[in-house]
Every structure is written in C-alpha cells, then in structure tokens.
Amino acid sequence: MPELPEVEVLRRDLDKETSGKKIKSVEVFDERSIKRNANVKAFVNALEGKKITSVSRTGKWLDLALDKTDHLVIHLGMSGQLLKATPKSEDPDHLKVRLSFTQGGALLFIDPRIFGEMAVLSGEEFAATEDIQDLGLDALDQQISWAEFGRMLMSRRTKLKSLLMDQKFIAGLGNIYSDEVLFNAGLMHDRVSNSLSAQEVRRLYRAVIEVLQEAVKYRGSTLSDGGYVDLFGKPGDYRQYHKVYDREGEACRRCRRPVVKAKISGRSTYYCEACQV
DNA sequence: CGCGTCGCCTGTGGGC
DNA sequence: TGCCCACAGGCGACGC
Incomplete structure (x- = not known):
C-alpha cells in the first residue's frame, strides 16, 4: 500500500512526534513482524532505554536513528500502518508492536498481512543490509x-x-x-x-x-x-x-x-x- | 538479463 | 445467509 509519498508523510510527522523521545518499553504481539533480528528479545532489548534522534527515509524504508549508532528500520509492506496511540483508544486489530515512550504516548505498528517489518540494526548491520543499501x-x-x-x-x-x-x-x-x-x-x-x-x-x-x-x-x-x-x-x-x-x-x-x-x-x-x- | 508466476499473509467484496 | 473465489499499495525466489 504505502509508496514513497505515504512514507514521506509519515516520516515528517514521525520526526516531529518521536524525535527526542526515549523508548520506555516495547511490546511485540506478533513475532512474524520482526524478521531480521535474531529473536524478539534481541529486538526489544536493543530498543528499550534508547532515544530516537531523527527520522529519515530512503524509498519506502523508514530509518529511525537511535542514540549510539543503531537504526530502527521499518517497512510497511502492503498493509502496514504507524499510528500515534491516543490515551483512551483500545488496541486496534492487527496491532503487532507498541513502542511506549518515557515522556508518555506510544507508537503503534499495525499490519494485517504481515508483509511489513520492523528491525533494529547496528550501524554495521545497517551498512550491510542489501534491501536498503542497494536501493536506487x-x-x-x-x-x-x-x-x-x-x-x-x-x-x-x-x-x-x-x-x-x-x-x-x-x-x-x-x-x-x-x-x-x-x-x-x-x-x-x-x-x-x-x-x-x-x-x-x-x-x-x-x-x-x-x-x-x-x-x-x-x-x-x-x-x-x-x-x-x-x-x-x-x-x-x-x-x-x-x-x-x-x-x-x-x-x-x-x-x-x-x-x-x-x-x-x-x-x-x-x-x-x-x-x- | 528480462519477464512471468508463485508464495508469503489476512481481510474484504462480489457472484451465485 | 453462506460459500468460494478473486483481489489487494510489496517484494523476493524461481525457472525459462
């Protein structure tokens, strides 16, 4: 579903809404959405306590820079959505991952068809990830x-x-x-x-x-x-x-x-x- | 190298 | 109402 324009709109809003925020806790509701970390625990551990410093985009990939040199990369596939959680709302259907921030609020990753993914990559891993580096x-x-x-x-x-x-x-x-x-x-x-x-x-x-x-x-x-x-x-x-x-x-x-x-x-x-x- | 097909998943909508 | 099939913004693996 989302192509460059949709991902760019998300990038701009994510940059405003999440840059500078510290990730307090991570909940993974479907480990099939975490495809290239060794396991869910590694994904969670690599995120908790980290701060998002900036949000960039290449093609349809989002790249949330974390303090140190890690990257939280996100691809939405066909059906992925990123939503800012509202305090009162119930969890939406197909909620796959929730990142909660120490400052309050949360970022939700929703993906019915599970073609999308989230991953945390070190600087080295990021530089070696062909799906991202070989983009035109x-x-x-x-x-x-x-x-x-x-x-x-x-x-x-x-x-x-x-x-x-x-x-x-x-x-x-x-x-x-x-x-x-x-x-x-x-x-x-x-x-x-x-x-x-x-x-x-x-x-x-x-x-x-x-x-x-x-x-x-x-x-x-x-x-x-x-x-x-x-x-x-x-x-x-x-x-x-x-x-x-x-x-x-x-x-x-x-x-x-x-x-x-x-x-x-x-x-x-x-x-x-x-x-x- | 280019191209068509299939599979990954799940939900929805149309036709019968 | 229910069932079955086709189809859906992506993408990589195949085989020809």
Missing part, C-alpha cells in the same frame, strides 16, 4: 539531470512500468504511482526503456518528480478500503487527483475516453489508450 536513487530526495536519467534508461532494456517499480532502479514508486507517472508522461507501461526519445525521457523524469511532489502535498493516496492513514489516523487526499489509478471506466481527464484497467504480470495497471503511446 530516492525518487524525491536525490534528483538528477534528465540527461543522467536518460543514460540510466538507455542502459536497460526493460518495460517502463516494471523498471519504475524496480526499487534498485528508482526507490519509492509502487503500483499506484508508476501508473500515475506513466500517464503524466504520456507513455505506455510496456514501452521499452531504451526506446525513448530525448523528449520522452524528459517528460518521464518530470512526471516522476511532479507526481510524487503533488502526492506528498496532498498527504498520499487513501483508497476506498482506507488502508493508508497517516500517523494520526487521517486519510490522504491525493486519490481524488489520480488521473488513472483506481479509475477504471471513468473518463480520462485529458481526452474523456474511459480509463482502461488491465492485468500486467499480476498487477492491476490503469492507463488511457489514447493519451499514452
């Missing part, structure tokens, strides 16, 4: 020239959608935003990366930046199932600005033809047959 350029934070982007495209011979979703190529785009980017660029999902004209390269790169910036501005996409909410439980507003994703049969905002939905290598793919070539 962060699509928002590490902007490059379109000429350089063109060289990256030319070095591959891959269909555009799968390339945009390849976290080792560019980090942060998933199924929603790759479709939105391709519509904004006027390109079909199955165009091959090294076939683009210079103008198409420019359009594609500009679309990556613009779509992500707009999506962050509107605090991400919440679909009808309400799967994504921010740290305070509020949905994002970007869904209403989608050009194609989740708009099957609705009029293309540019040419009024119905938006098409297709199944491409197992993933729903939305596009306009007329506006994308």
